[in-house]
Amino acid sequence: MNRINQKLQEDKKLxxxxxxxxxxxxxxxxxxxxxxxxxxxxxxxIGLPFSDPLADGPTIQASSTQALENxxxxxxxxxxxxxxxxxxxxxxxxxxxxxxxxxxxxEAFCKKCQEVGIDGLIIPNMPVAVYHEQFQAIFExxxxxxxxxxxxxxxxxxxxxxxxxxxxxxYMVSSAGTTGAKSSFGTTQADYFDRIGTMNLKNPQxxxxxxxxxxxxxxxxxxxxxxxxxxxxxxxLTKNGTKTIADFVSQIL
Amino acid sequence: MKKTYHVNExxxxxxxxxxxxxxMLYPNVEELRQKYLEIMYEDSFQKExxxxxxxYVGRPSPLFYAKRLSEKYNTKIYxxxxxxxxxxxxxxxxxxxxxxxxxxxGKTRIIAETGAGQHGVATATVCxxxxxxxxxxxxxxxxxxxxxxxxxxKMLGAEVRAALSGSRTLKDATNEAIRDWISxxxxxxxxxxxxxxxxxxxxxxxxFQAVISEEMEWQLQEKEGRSYPDHVIAxxxxxxxxxxxxxxxxxxxxxxxxxxxxAGKGIxxxxxxxTSVLGEDGIIHGSRTLLMQTKDGQITEPYSISAGLDYxxxxxxxxxxxxxxxxxxxxxxxxxxxxxGLELSQLEGIIPAIETSxxxxxxxxxxxxxxxxxxxxxxxxxxxxxxxxIDYFKL
Numbered sequence: 001m002n003r004i005n006q007k008l009q010e011d012k013k014l015x016x017x018x019x020x021x022x023x024x025x026x027x028x029x030x031x032x033x034x035x036x037x038x039x040x041x042x043x044x045x046i047g048l049p050f051s052d053p054l055a056d057g058p059t060i061q062a063s064s065t066q067a068l069e070n071x072x073x074x075x076x077x078x079x080x081x082x083x084x085x086x087x088x089x090x091x092x093x094x095x096x097x098x099x100x101x102x103x104x105x106x107e108a109f110c111k112k113c114q115e116v117g118i119d120g121l122i123i124p125n126m127p128v129a130v131y132h133e134q135f136q137a138i139f140e141x142x143x144x145x146x147x148x149x150x151x152x153x154x155x156x157x158x159x160x161x162x163x164x165x166x167x168x169x170x171y172m173v174s175s176a177g178t179t180g181a182k183s184s185f186g187t188t189q190a191d192y193f194d195r196i197g198t199m200n201l202k203n204p205q206x207x208x209x210x211x212x213x214x215x216x217x218x219x220x221x222x223x224x225x226x227x228x229x230x231x232x233x234x235x236x237l238t239k240n241g242t243k244t245i246a247d248f249v250s251q252i253l
Numbered sequence: 254m255k256k257t258y259h260v261n262e263x264x265x266x267x268x269x270x271x272x273x274x275x276x277m278l279y280p281n282v283e284e285l286r287q288k289y290l291e292i293m294y295e296d297s298f299q300k301e302x303x304x305x306x307x308x309y310v311g312r313p314s315p316l317f318y319a320k321r322l323s324e325k326y327n328t329k330i331y332x333x334x335x336x337x338x339x340x341x342x343x344x345x346x347x348x349x350x351x352x353x354x355x356x357x358x359g360k361t362r363i364i365a366e367t368g369a370g371q372h373g374v375a376t377a378t379v380c381x382x383x384x385x386x387x388x389x390x391x392x393x394x395x396x397x398x399x400x401x402x403x404x405x406x407k408m409l410g411a412e413v414r415a416a417l418s419g420s421r422t423l424k425d426a427t428n429e430a431i432r433d434w435i436s437x438x439x440x441x442x443x444x445x446x447x448x449x450x451x452x453x454x455x456x457x458x459x460x461f462q463a464v465i466s467e468e469m470e471w472q473l474q475e476k477e478g479r480s481y482p483d484h485v486i487a488x489x490x491x492x493x494x495x496x497x498x499x500x501x502x503x504x505x506x507x508x509x510x511x512x513x514x515x516a517g518k519g520i521x522x523x524x525x526x527x528t529s530v531l532g533e534d535g536i537i538h539g540s541r542t543l544l545m546q547t548k549d550g551q552i553t554e555p556y557s558i559s560a561g562l563d564y565x566x567x568x569x570x571x572x573x574x575x576x577x578x579x580x581x582x583x584x585x586x587x588x589x590x591x592x593x594g595l596e597l598s599q600l601e602g603i604i605p606a607i608e609t610s611x612x613x614x615x616x617x618x619x620x621x622x623x624x625x626x627x628x629x630x631x632x633x634x635x636x637x638x639x640x641x642x643i644d645y646f647k648l
Contacts, residue, residue, distance in 0.1 A: 051419060051551040052537070054431050055275040061418050073549040098273060099536045100550030124275040125536065149276040153438050158279075173277060177436040 014226030022072030048096030057180030059231040085117035120145035182210035197223030264452025269569035272451035316472035328621035342633030344375035350461030355442035368423030369560030370402025372446030377411035387411040392422035447491025448568035451539030462497025490562035494632035515557035516584035526555035558587035606633030
């Protein structure tokens with residue numbers, strides 16, 4: 001069974017952390033992953049940096065630009081992750097935009113993911129229809145789970161369709177906006193979390209965008225299975241480097 | 254089935270196009286996709302659109318027989334005078350259409366991206382006309398180099414927001430506009446300035462710009478007794494003026510289409526914007542098309558002396574016209590364009606935008622027969638480029 005599905009069966013709220021591969025320094029990727037697992041994080045999203053990350057706010061944009069300046073590429077990421085499964089057992093997901101994956105070759109990219117032990121992909125600008133018609137068979141061949149996004153504006157009909165073609169979890173975008181930390185959620189988010197929570201979807205939901213601390217984590221996971229923290233963690237890395245990851249995680253859990 | 258170079262029902266031109274957008278944009282883009290054709294072809298829409306094009310933009314734009322230019326190159330050259338439109342270029346045809354679309358969609362806030370500022374000015378203009386809030390994203394570097402257009406937009410009541418990310422030019426301004434739309438999904442319409450972006454934008458913008466070739470047909474009929482020329486020449490950055498000039502002739506193979514890209518300092522100089530030659534299949538701003546990128550799929554920064562042509566991609570219609578060889582693609586360097594711009598000024602008394610000067614430079618590159626009819630889309634006037642001309646020619 002895919003590590004993501006296994007993890008989703010655990011009887012707890014899941015904390016997933018996003019970070020940009022090759023940030024703060026090119027060779028920090030593996031160290032950050034190991035440190036996050038050691039401190040109790042349940043799942044990791046490894047950001048493959050892109051020059052034009054449309055869905056991201058300033059924090060992740062800046063970390064992507066820095067990672068690219070550090071020399072990060074798809075091939076270097078796969079090289080860095082070559083032995084990751086010798087030390088890390090939690091689910092690992094690559095989150096990135098479609099263009100770098102297309103240039104690597106979608107099938108070659110998926111094959112590499114399987115070789116190094118990646119469990120799933122999140123590609124925010126991959127249309128649901130294109131996945132369904134062109135890529136689903138390839139993803140399945142290499143045992144990869146594709147994670148789709150839904151937002152407060154996604155219609156119920158579309159959520160049901162996305163649920164029907166998902167086989168891991170649904171990435172629930174907390175509010176209209178790009179990635180970035182918020183200090184708390186308002187009633188609009190609470191209503192949305194409730195609404196999705198009562199839809200009885202077959203896939204569990206993990207909330208992302210705007211989660212930054214214990215308060216927002218708890219609000220987001222009242223109904224959902226877990227939450228993803230990205231920008232707040234990147235900010236922590238920018239300020240404190242990779243030595244104090246334990247402090248960051250302990251603020252949430 | 255008859256071969257067509259128009260968009261298909263799924264939003265593709267061949268393999269190019271589509272809507273590669275984050276889910277956050279899906280409801281807006283989908284609403285537009287479902288409604289744009291219906292709205293555009295409503296009688297009341299067409300009536301208002303045509304009235305504004307006539308009374309506000311000043312259409313039809315003349316089709317002018319360029320006698321001295323024709324004599325020099327020994328062929329029959331007509332200039333389609335988009336430079337005479339209000340705001341000085343073809344851009345306003347699209348912004349008029351899209352603001353009417355936005356109103357019918359119930360939107361109250363308009364956002365746009367701009368490179369040189371022409372589309373920003375055209376958007377700010379129609380927002381002033383309609384009393385709508387207008388925010389224009391512009392790269393920080395472009396704001397510094399295009400001060401007069403920034404001032405125009407402000408005078409027209411628009412807010413100009415600096416795009417501080419990435420290379421701080423047009424592609425980043427487009428990214429910022431898209432991010433704004435993600436954050437304001439309900440009240441905002443995004444007026445894209447070219448035939449780029451997710452479907453239905455390339456097709457919608459092409460249809461608004463199609464007025465250019467619709468007029469060419471009857472104007473040429475009056476002058477030459479036939480509605481089609483042998484060649485249509487237009488410059489291509491994203492490709493909106495070319496899309497408009499080609500539109501009525503896309504499926505008419507009697508007409509040779511010539512798309513002119515900016516070679517900058519030379520195609521292989523590392524400072525170029527010739528996307529058809531240097532680009533690879535990929536995804537930019539929600540569309541699958543040809544774009545300039547690294548082997549690893551990072552989008553690179555183009556260069557051209559003309560701020561309207563330095564876009565790293567090209568509209569999906571043009572990617573398909575290139576790929577299918579329906580259109581002929583020619584690259585023109587900075588130097589060739591500047592020389593051609595000066596030549597038109599002195600032969601015909603028309604100072605063209607530097608974008609258009611690239612199209613004009615084709616006459617030095619490629620011979621036409623004496624009895625052939627060539628229409629060149631004179632997409633914009635050169636007022637905005639005076640400083641560049643002054644610096645270049647030490648005027």
